[in-house]
Amino acid sequence: MKKIMPSPKPNMRETIMAAIRSIPRGKVSTYGAVAKAAGFPGAARQVVAALRGAVGLPWQRVLGAGGAIKLRGDHAFEQRFRLDGEGVTFRGRKVDMKLHEHKFPTSKKKPG
DNA sequence: AGGGTGACGATCA
DNA sequence: ATGATCGCCACCC
Incomplete structure (x- = not known):
């Protein structure tokens, strides 16, 4: 029987979803940052696409630039409500990135 | 091949 | 800060 694969190459989407899942509670990231962290710089729109079709992702932790x-x-x-529940604070209409921006692990072995 | 769609991002006015 | 525009990327019809 045929498998119910939503897409022939879920690679990008899967990688992006993994990145989103890796954002810890109380932390946030941005579409662009997630895309970059997943290895697809400039694919912010694909992050959106992943968030749209996926279920069970901490979608509230993904924000726009800034x-x-x-x-x-x-x-x-x-x-807003969900983030607030995770202890995320805001600076006006935007999340205080200084405090809550999640830093994805780098591939560098010797960060120096 | 051509046109449309998005929870985008950077830039310009 | 806001709105318009262009660039970007994968996907759908």
Whole structure:
């Protein structure tokens, strides 16, 4: 029987999803940063695509550049609410990235 | 091949 | 800060 594979090459999507999952509670990241961390710099839109079709991801921890919530209406409120519940603080309309931006592990062996 | 879609990002006014 | 525009990327019809 045929497998129910949503896409022939879930590589990119999977990698991106893994990156999103790796964001710890109380921390956040951005579409662009996630894409880059997953190895696809410039693929911020694919991060969005991954978030749209996926279930069980800590979607609330992914923000727009600068820590801005890019969702609209009730969805924005929901994200705000969830982050607040994780102890994430805001600077006006944006998350305080100074405090909560998640730093993805680098591939460098000798960071110096 | 051509046109449209997105929870984007950087830049310009 | 806001709105418009262009660049970017994978995917769908």
